[in-house]
Amino acid sequence: MSTKNQTQTYERFPVWRRIEHFTMLLSFSTLGLTGLPQKYPGSTMGVAVLNFLGGIENLRNIHHIAAIIMMFGTAWHILVMGYSVFVMHDKMSMLPSLQDAKDGLQALFYNIGFAKEYPKMGRYTFEEKMEYWAFVWGAGVMGATGFLMWNPVTATQYLPGELVPAAKAAHGGEAVLAVLAIIIWHMYGVHIKRFNKAMFTGQQTEAEMLHEHPLELAEIKAGTANRRPDAATIRKRQMIYFPIAAFLTLGMLAGIFGFINAEETALTTIEPLTESQIYVPQTPNP
Amino acid sequence: MRQIQSSRPRVLFRASLILLMGLFFFAYAVLSFPTSAQAAPVMQDEKPADDFCLACHQEEGLDFKLGKDVIAATINPTQFGNSVHAGEEVGCTDCHADISDYPHPKVKSKNARDFSFSLFVVCKDCHEDQFLKAQDSVHQKAIDEGNLNAAICTDCHNPHTQGRLTGQTSGELTPSARIHVPETCAQCHSGIYDAYKFSVHGNALIEEGNMDVPTCIDCHGVHNIQSPTTVSFRNTTPYLCAECHTDASIMDKYGISTNVLDSYVADFHGTTVKLFEEEFPGQPTNKPVCTDCHGVHNISKVSNPQTGVALKDNLLQKCQRCHPDATANFSAAWMSHYDPSPEHYPIVYAVNLFYKFFIPAVLGGMIFFVLTDIYRRIVNRIKGVKHA
Numbered sequence: 001m002s003t004k005n006q007t008q009t010y011e012r013f014p015v016w017r018r019i020e021h022f023t024m025l026l027s028f029s030t031l032g033l034t035g036l037p038q039k040y041p042g043s044t045m046g047v048a049v050l051n052f053l054g055g056i057e058n059l060r061n062i063h064h065i066a067a068i069i070m071m072f073g074t075a076w077h078i079l080v081m082g083y084s085v086f087v088m089h090d091k092m093s094m095l096p097s098l099q100d101a102k103d104g105l106q107a108l109f110y111n112i113g114f115a116k117e118y119p120k121m122g123r124y125t126f127e128e129k130m131e132y133w134a135f136v137w138g139a140g141v142m143g144a145t146g147f148l149m150w151n152p153v154t155a156t157q158y159l160p161g162e163l164v165p166a167a168k169a170a171h172g173g174e175a176v177l178a179v180l181a182i183i184i185w186h187m188y189g190v191h192i193k194r195f196n197k198a199m200f201t202g203q204q205t206e207a208e209m210l211h212e213h214p215l216e217l218a219e220i221k222a223g224t225a226n227r228r229p230d231a232a233t234i235r236k237r238q239m240i241y242f243p244i245a246a247f248l249t250l251g252m253l254a255g256i257f258g259f260i261n262a263e264e265t266a267l268t269t270i271e272p273l274t275e276s277q278i279y280v281p282q283t284p285n286p
Numbered sequence: 287m288r289q290i291q292s293s294r295p296r297v298l299f300r301a302s303l304i305l306l307m308g309l310f311f312f313a314y315a316v317l318s319f320p321t322s323a324q325a326a327p328v329m330q331d332e333k334p335a336d337d338f339c340l341a342c343h344q345e346e347g348l349d350f351k352l353g354k355d356v357i358a359a360t361i362n363p364t365q366f367g368n369s370v371h372a373g374e375e376v377g378c379t380d381c382h383a384d385i386s387d388y389p390h391p392k393v394k395s396k397n398a399r400d401f402s403f404s405l406f407v408v409c410k411d412c413h414e415d416q417f418l419k420a421q422d423s424v425h426q427k428a429i430d431e432g433n434l435n436a437a438i439c440t441d442c443h444n445p446h447t448q449g450r451l452t453g454q455t456s457g458e459l460t461p462s463a464r465i466h467v468p469e470t471c472a473q474c475h476s477g478i479y480d481a482y483k484f485s486v487h488g489n490a491l492i493e494e495g496n497m498d499v500p501t502c503i504d505c506h507g508v509h510n511i512q513s514p515t516t517v518s519f520r521n522t523t524p525y526l527c528a529e530c531h532t533d534a535s536i537m538d539k540y541g542i543s544t545n546v547l548d549s550y551v552a553d554f555h556g557t558t559v560k561l562f563e564e565e566f567p568g569q570p571t572n573k574p575v576c577t578d579c580h581g582v583h584n585i586s587k588v589s590n591p592q593t594g595v596a597l598k599d600n601l602l603q604k605c606q607r608c609h610p611d612a613t614a615n616f617s618a619a620w621m622s623h624y625d626p627s628p629e630h631y632p633i634v635y636a637v638n639l640f641y642k643f644f645i646p647a648v649l650g651g652m653i654f655f656v657l658t659d660i661y662r663r664i665v666n667r668i669k670g671v672k673h674a
Binding site: 181268277 | 620
């Protein structure tokens with residue numbers, strides 16, 4: 001391995017992508033942590049978390065705030081993806097393809113000794129794509145089921161009541177899946193197998209690129225990677241995209257606002273049951 | 287002079303003899319007919335028998351006035367004879383210790399209630415356990431706050447007529463005593479009694495003599511009755527009801543589910559209340575407990591057409607107490623103590639089933655891949671092959 005391979009670096013994640021990741025990391029962890037006592041209320045861990053965070057009502061508030069942060073993160077991600085695709089005309093390198101299935105299978109065969117070569121992959125490996133799309137699926141399920149639980153009165157004006165406990169079941173099941181998938185897949189893939197610091201430094205060395213994303217490196221070297229359009233083209237596309245994005249932003253903000261404020265589900269205080277007077281003697285005082 | 291001198295000792299002798307005889311007669315009279323006030327000092331260590339008291343006190347209409355109150359001092363000898371006190375040979379003056387003869391010492395109490403308060407402390411002499419428990423009760427608390435209507439021992443247990451309440455060997459409340467418990471409480475809590483007697487519990491007790499249903503004391507306790515309006519009482523309500531409602535030996539007779547506590551705790555409301563009960567028992571929560579949907583003293587069968595919560599409209603009304611904007615579909619969000627199954631709440635059942643297989647399938651696949659990767663790395667290291 002030459003020293004050039006170690007010193008030559010390529011930008012993998014610009015700073016705003018890293019902030020995006022950090023936002024998701026924080027909100028996801030908070031959601032998982034505050035979700036645990038709600039899914040397993042009697043457990044030792046659950047109770048410990050509960051007491052640490054000041055009780056169930058406080059815990060739910062924190063859970064909701066983390067969810068709001070994740071909603072903003074998602075909205076932001078949609079906007080920048082739109083910019084990337086419609087203005088910059090970047091390759092949609094995160095889209096899954098048949099090649100990913102082939103790569104995955106080849107990697108597995110290589111591991112168990114049925115294939116000689118580990119697959120050579122591009123900007124995003126099948127492992128990364130799997131995780132990204134799992135997150136998209138998870139966010140969709142958690143968002144939809146979360147809405148049902150956050151706003152059951154509104155939801156049941158249009159939907160059967162049974163969907164509320166069904167949403168609770170799905171929210172819990174999906175949460176377990178998501179947290180464990182992160183622990184198994186993400187932990188192993190980017191922390192244990194090799195501590196991949198690209199999401200924090202933004203950079204990868206040529207050696208790392210050669211190792212993990214050889215096809216992307218080849219594209220960069222061949223000059224066929226994402227090429228920045230000229231300024232005039234960008235300006236022209238921006239003129240179209242920005243109004244749409246503004247509209248989309250307003251729509252998403254309204255959506256988030258509605259999510260949070262659709263209803264006052266329950267009265268915070270309930271009247272004590274006063275069915276009758278307490279002291280009602282049958283006969284005058286003896 | 288001599289005569290006089292000689293007659294003097296004779297007179298003295300006669301006088302002393304008469305005096306002595308008189309004394310003997312007097313002593314005899316005191317022992318047989320203790321009717322004179324002068325006899326009292328002699329009687330200090332002796333107690334008159336109950337018959338002696340009853341000789342006067344069985345007389346009808348033996349009233350005396352205390353302030354504005356008239357106190358009936360008539361004691362029915364048959365009723366007293368049947369009482370547990372008479373049976374255990376506890377006599378009148380064991381409690382009325384200041385009285386040993388007639389006329390009785392003057393009653394210092396200003397009124398009837400005051401009189402009861404001055405006397406009931408004597409119960410402690412024999413019933414210390416119960417007495418001390420009552421000292422910790424909501425009744426005693428009310429008394430301390432100046433509400434003299436609150437019950438003391440004798441309001442529930444008339445000492446002149448109280449029969450045996452517990453089995454002599456078992457120590458358990460006898461069925462006949464059990465049936466009359468609500469009537470005792472009704473003396474002061476008649477409004478609650480009226481609700482209770484038409485409830486599924488009260489009706490079964492009063493009409494059928496059913497021994498499975500709770501009376502007042504099963505939920506409220508006996509002597510150390512605590513306030514049922516406190517937050518901690520409310521937060522522990524599910525466990526109170528569950529004492530019977532998770533007991534299959536009782537519930538199976540009536541075909542009632544014993545899954546009620548588990549299904550409640552598994553749901554949003556129950557989870558919250560459980561956490562409050564365990565972690566912050568004194569803090570109020572707006573989540574409902576059993577009584578918020580089923581009622582308190584007026585609990586009805588869930589199938590009751592007017593009030594039963596198994597009926598959608600009745601349940602919705604309960605929901606709307608806390609969720610005022612709830613519409614028709616909303617009440618189905620509560621799974622009515624059912625475990626989701628293909629018959630009840632099939633969508634929830636399907637979701638659970640999906641994740642039951644989906645989670646292990648996805649995670650199992652991931653773990654399998656990770657393990658093969660670890661295996662390859664180890665093999666490559668042993669062989670000295672650089673990993674791809």
